Structure formats: structure tokens, C-alpha cells
Amino acid sequence: MHEVSRRLFLTASALAGATFAIPSSAAVRFAGVQGPGVYRFKLGDFQISALFDGVWYLPIDDKLVRNASGTEVNQALAAAFLPPNILPISFTALLVNTGTKVILIDTGTAGQITDTAGSLLDNLYVADTDPKAIDTILISHFHPDHIDGIKTLDGAKVFPNAEILVPEPEWAFWMNDANMGPAQGAVKRYFLNARRIFKDIAGETRRFAAGAEVAPGIVSVPAFGHTPGHTAFAIHSANQSMLAMSDTVRNPYLFARHPDWQPTFDMDGPQAVAARRQMLDRAVADRMLVQAYHFPFPACGHMAKTATGYEFVPVEWQPL
Amino acid sequence: MHEVSRRLFLTASALAGATFAIPSSAAVRFAGVQGPGVYRFKLGDFQISALFDGVWYLPIDDKLVRNASGTEVNQALAAAFLPPNILPISFTALLVNTGTKVILIDTGTAGQITDTAGSLLDNLYVADTDPKAIDTILISHFHPDHIDGIKTLDGAKVFPNAEILVPEPEWAFWMNDANMGPAQGAVKRYFLNARRIFKDIAGETRRFAAGAEVAPGIVSVPAFGHTPGHTAFAIHSANQSMLAMSDTVRNPYLFARHPDWQPTFDMDGPQAVAARRQMLDRAVADRMLVQAYHFPFPACGHMAKTATGYEFVPVEWQPL
Numbered sequence: 184m185h186e187v188s189r190r191l192f193l194t195a196s197a198l199a200g201a202t203f204a205i206p207s208s209a210a211v212r213f214a215g216v217q218g219p220g221v222y223r224f225k226l227g228d229f230q231i232s233a234l235f236d237g238v239w240y241l242p243i244d245d246k247l248v249r250n251a252s253g254t255e256v257n258q259a260l261a262a263a264f265l266p267p268n269i270l271p272i273s274f275t276a277l278l279v280n281t282g283t284k285v286i287l288i289d290t291g292t293a294g295q296i297t298d299t300a301g302s303l304l305d306n307l308y309v310a311d312t313d314p315k316a317i318d319t320i321l322i323s324h325f326h327p328d329h330i331d332g333i334k335t336l337d338g339a340k341v342f343p344n345a346e347i348l349v350p351e352p353e354w355a356f357w358m359n360d361a362n363m364g365p366a367q368g369a370v371k372r373y374f375l376n377a378r379r380i381f382k383d384i385a386g387e388t389r390r391f392a393a394g395a396e397v398a399p400g401i402v403s404v405p406a407f408g409h410t411p412g413h414t415a416f417a418i419h420s421a422n423q424s425m426l427a428m429s430d431t432v433r434n435p436y437l438f439a440r441h442p443d444w445q446p447t448f449d450m451d452g453p454q455a456v457a458a459r460r461q462m463l464d465r466a467v468a469d470r471m472l473v474q475a476y477h478f479p480f481p482a483c484g485h486m487a488k489t490a491t492g493y494e495f496v497p498v499e500w501q502p503l
Numbered sequence: 504m505h506e507v508s509r510r511l512f513l514t515a516s517a518l519a520g521a522t523f524a525i526p527s528s529a530a531v532r533f534a535g536v537q538g539p540g541v542y543r544f545k546l547g548d549f550q551i552s553a554l555f556d557g558v559w560y561l562p563i564d565d566k567l568v569r570n571a572s573g574t575e576v577n578q579a580l581a582a583a584f585l586p587p588n589i590l591p592i593s594f595t596a597l598l599v600n601t602g603t604k605v606i607l608i609d610t611g612t613a614g615q616i617t618d619t620a621g622s623l624l625d626n627l628y629v630a631d632t633d634p635k636a637i638d639t640i641l642i643s644h645f646h647p648d649h650i651d652g653i654k655t656l657d658g659a660k661v662f663p664n665a666e667i668l669v670p671e672p673e674w675a676f677w678m679n680d681a682n683m684g685p686a687q688g689a690v691k692r693y694f695l696n697a698r699r700i701f702k703d704i705a706g707e708t709r710r711f712a713a714g715a716e717v718a719p720g721i722v723s724v725p726a727f728g729h730t731p732g733h734t735a736f737a738i739h740s741a742n743q744s745m746l747a748m749s750d751t752v753r754n755p756y757l758f759a760r761h762p763d764w765q766p767t768f769d770m771d772g773p774q775a776v777a778a779r780r781q782m783l784d785r786a787v788a789d790r791m792l793v794q795a796y797h798f799p800f801p802a803c804g805h806m807a808k809t810a811t812g813y814e815f816v817p818v819e820w821q822p823l
Contacts, residue, residue, distance in 0.1 A: 213550040221538030230533040264805040480820035485584040500800035503537040
């Protein structure tokens, strides 16, 4: 059993013992970690697990959204009972067991972005899956919080038996030296980070065209704008479908309720808005189950159209 | 370690091994259980854990709500992307660790109501807590899904070291033979069940008056109507508060969005509506964190007022 998982669960018996040994008026220890973040459901003949990686608490200012003021953003946060000036960026990846293949869609932060994220591997073990059992990794785009989980900081592959599939236009953009040349700040770091992850495994990394079927029942859906090759995935099994929207919609209280807002995260704001509206309209029209990488865990639910935007309706947590 | 928890977590290594031993084109086993249902958070100096017990899928007809049609109820379910004619009744109890006392608010179904509920004890172990470590049990009311967890079917106490506190008017109603006499159907069963649970531990069961402080920082809040002594609990620590609303509001898509609907679950419909509106108005006015026993797990969040009712805004799942 994985080290952290073992620690997580064996404390149960240890703590129970400790609690008995002391009188009830003495201190009762507080747990040190959140409960496991694994939510399973059936989609046709597939079993899907949403795996929580953590939350990045990003301090924000009035420049977060190009076409909305800091006051408007804070009002949207307050409507969700969230404090002002901090954007909680949640990370939840999808594990798809087709019955013959185990597929991971995006790979988490590997604890390389913030101290409050990096639990994906622990939750993968809770989900009964060894990293060595992953057959395929599907990457939505090359931002670090989606690809950092591919490797440890010292360059070892975390999923040694997985074929890695990436969007062709994403690869073309980030691996092109001519594009990196003028880049600055965070974008420059994204270029360098994409090379750290992919350069020495380029031969083993398969690029797919936008719209291609990338695994049994999984079709890529171009949703360019957030990045030049940003891609979503439609998952189909038997008579059921769902849409893994990747970063097409980020925080639902900000960008589903206000679909025209253009966060600075989106490299091409107007293109990202068009992709967002198109995907949300599809989800609404088909009443499709959706997942979004940055929605609150378990990050799965449905989208309803309102007078001014879209509303996320989370799945109801259910027994399997 | 508890039997079921051990089974739940040790399968991780077993399955990983099995997956390796077979070629990747062979069948990959599906997990048999949902991920653990434990959500922890800090409230002032307390640590609180929401513990999932399961969901009862209750077939309903047009008599579920006294003053709304079956069509209206199905429309409300559809707006939540839930299928018609079935009400998913979720169960989530609260574990409060004050630092010196461990308190459980309501006790789950003990698997005695439906096959799809009864995981509270498993999740209590995941939450690092042995049933023997519970100092105090607070009971909101005497419906079976709140009290059945107190005892096994053969009458053994599940929480042997816990003092059990129950609302005085609830005890007075259900333990009174004159009230049981004319009762029929489900209500008759509730009378008999309350006696099964409490009769031989009456001497150890403490009755509290509506409004009394029942534990350090926990104040009972009368919310009569659902049952004659139905009680909620306000939890206070340092400068933070939350409201455990018990059954004052059941499914949020039905009875928060439509606060005047009177489900047949509520013994006194008009009184329950008044209690519901009063409590929801308090939660809205104070922007208080709330929990409700039948809200979707983790069953914690805030209430927002809308033009026609109230909207539940779930907490965002966060690292501890």
C-alpha cells in the first residue's frame, strides 16, 4: 500500500487507542488531513472516478478579468459565499476505467504549484489504482496544473506504463522556439515547464488531431482559446455520455454565471468565450453530465441556462 | 482497524497487483464501493466532520407534498437533473470534536432502512474515530433514520460510552402510550421503533429543554413541526457559528426552493413551514454556514434568498 495512504488510514486504529487511554476531559486530537477525495460513478459500461488534487488559493486583483472590475468579481465571489480577493482554484482529474483500459485525464499539480494541492496520487490509491496500472494519459493542455503530475521534480515518470496523448496544436504551440522567444512572465515559465515535462519523452508522446477519437469511447473536442490547443473530451459508453470540459469553464460562480468574462488565464479571450458558450450550450441542450477540472470537487454535475448565464448543478453524492 | 474499512482500503494493493499480472487488454476490475464520505472543516476551535451514511431512493407519487402536485414535484426534481417519481433522501451526520469532547449529531440508519445506506460507521472509522470515543450523542428527533444508529438490531449499544441527549418534547410525544394508541402505518412504526431504541436505556438518556445549551458551544434550537419536538442545533466556537438544521429543510431542490411546500413527512405542515422560513431567514441574514441531514453530501453550505424561495450553495471541498 502506498505510503501516504497507509498513514492516512492506519491512524484510525492508532487514534482510537489513544482516545481510550486518556480521560474524556483531556484533549482529543484533531485529524491532520481532509477526508479522501474520490467520487465514483457509472457511465454506461465504464466506471469513472473523480480524483481530488487540492485547491490553489490565488490572490487576485482587479486585473483578473479583462472585461469586469475587481468589484464585480468580488461580488460574484460573495454570491458563492467566498471571501474577496482570493480565487480558490480547485483541481479534480478524471480516472476512466473502460473495463479493459485505465485512462487518466490530466495529471494534477504533483504538489509543485502550491502546498494545498498535490493529493491526486493519494486519492488514486484510495481509488484502488496503482500509477503503474494507468494505460493512457489524456492531456487537455499544457498549463502546469494539468501536466506537472506526469513527472516528479527529478524527472522520473509517475505513470511508467502509460502512453501520453496530447493535442497536436498544443504541442505545436508550446514546443515551438519561435513562440517561446518573445514570451515573458508566467507564459515564459509555461513554455519552459512544458519542455521540462515533454522534451525527453517526445518520442513516446502521441499527438492527436482535434476531434480525433483518443481512446475507446473518448472523443477529443477542440475548445481553443484558453490555450491555442486547449481540448475537452466527450466520453461515451453504452447509451450514456459526459463532457469533460477541461478549462473551458473555470470557477462556475465566475465564468459559468458570467460566460462573457475574459480571465487573463485565457490566452485568447474572445475565442475562449466562443468555445465556452458553444460547449455550455451543448451541455444544456443535451442535459449532459459534465466535469470541469476546476469546479469544486467532485467537479461533476449538469449545466442549466439562466437569464444571464449558466448555473452549475453538482451531482448528488450517491452510493455506488 | 474496523473490518469494513480494512477491506475498503487493503483492496488497493491487491487490485494493483492483479492489474499487473494480466495483460492490459484483459478486464480491469471495477471498484465495488463508493469512495469514503468524510468531509472535515474547522469551525473556530472545533473540528467538524460530515459523515455520509447513504441515500434512500424513495418511490414517490403525487401525494408526497400536500399542497403541490406530482407534476410540480417532478419539475423540481428535473430542475436538479434528478429522475422523476424517486426522491433521493441522503443522510449525513455531523461529528463535532470540541478539542475535549467528541459529539455525534444524529446516528444514521444503521443499514436498517435501505440497502443503499448504512455507511456511517465505516466513515466514522475513516474519520479516525472509534464509536467508543463518542462522548455525547445529540438527537434531533425520533424518526428512525436519526436514531437507528444508536443500537444494533439485536439491541447492543453502538456507542457504549456516549451520553444520549434527546429533546424533551420529542420524548414526551413518542413515549406517551396515549399518543401511540390511535397511530397507524408509518407513524405507528415510528412509535414502536422509538421504544425499541430507548425503552431499556431510558435511565441513561438525558432529556433537554428546547433552547438549552446541550454541549460546550452547542445550543438546541426548537424547530417543531416536522415532529412535535424536532430540534436543530447552533454550534459556536471562537468567533464562528453554524446551524445544523436537522430536518427543518429536507431536499434543497424541493423544500428550500419551495419553502411553503408541505411534505407528508412533516407531521404539522403549517408549523413546519413556519419553522423552515424562520430558520432559513436566520441563515440568510447571518450568512451562516448550515448543515442539513438530508442535503447532498457533504451537506454543508450556505443559503441564499431568491425571488421565490431559497437556494443552497454547497461548500467548496477544500484541503484541511
